[in-house]
Amino acid sequence: MSEEFIDVFFLDDEKDIIDTLIDYEFNGFKLHFYQDPGKCLEDLSKIRPWIIVSDQRMPNMNGNEFLKQAKEILPLSIKIMLTGFTDEAVPADLINNGCADGFFKKPLDPSAFEKLLIKYRDIYVTENIVKRYKAVFGSSQNEEG
Numbered sequence: 001m002s003e004e005f006i007d008v009f010f011l012d013d014e015k016d017i018i019d020t021l022i023d024y025e026f027n028g029f030k031l032h033f034y035q036d037p038g039k040c041l042e043d044l045s046k047i048r049p050w051i052i053v054s055d056q057r058m059p060n061m062n063g064n065e066f067l068k069q070a071k072e073i074l075p076l077s078i079k080i081m082l083t084g085f086t087d088e089a090v091p092a093d094l095i096n097n098g099c100a101d102g103f104f105k106k107p108l109d110p111s112a113f114e115k116l117l118i119k120y121r122d123i124y125v126t127e128n129i130v131k132r133y134k135a136v137f138g139s140s141q142n143e144e145g
Contacts, residue, residue: 005030006121007049011040011066012082013058017108024110029117037061044073050124051117053104056083067099078120080104 008026011034012018018033032047034040037060044052052070056063067079081100095102101123104116 004028006051006117007032007047008051008053008117009034009040009044009047009049010053011035011037011058011063012055013060014055017055017082017106020108021110021113024114026110026114026117028121029114037066041066041069041073044070048074049077051078051080051120053080053082056081064099071098076124078102078124080116080120082106082108 006029008029008031010018010021010031013035015035018035021031022033029051032043032049034043037054037058040054052067052074054063054066054070058066063081063083067081070077070079079100081103083103084106102116102120104113
C-alpha cells in the first residue's frame, strides 16, 4: 500500500531557507522547492498543490503578486505567506486582501512549519467535506421547502 502525500509548493529565493527544510521528513507532505516564481507558477497547473507557500520579499516578483497569480490558477489551494516582518499588520493586510490564507514568520523552524502545514491541511479537508455535503444534501437540513 502506497502512502499518499499532499503536494506543497515552497517558494523562496534564499537557498539557505530551502536548505533548512529540504532534509526534514514532513510526514504526509511532499514539498516542491522553488527559487524562481515563474517556474513555480508554470508548475502549479501541472502538479496542483493543496498548499502554496511563498516568501514575501523576492527580487523578480514579490510574494503578493505571486500569490495573486497563484490564486487565479488554483483558487481553492491554501496560500501561506512566509515573512520576516515583525509588524503583524503587514501579513494581516495580505490576509485581509485575499492574497494569503495565513502567514508564517522567519526564521523557519521545520517542526513548527510542519504543524502549520497540518493545520492548513485539516482546514482544506474540512472545507471540502462541507462543500461536498452541501452539494449532496443542500445548504441546510433545517430549511423548510
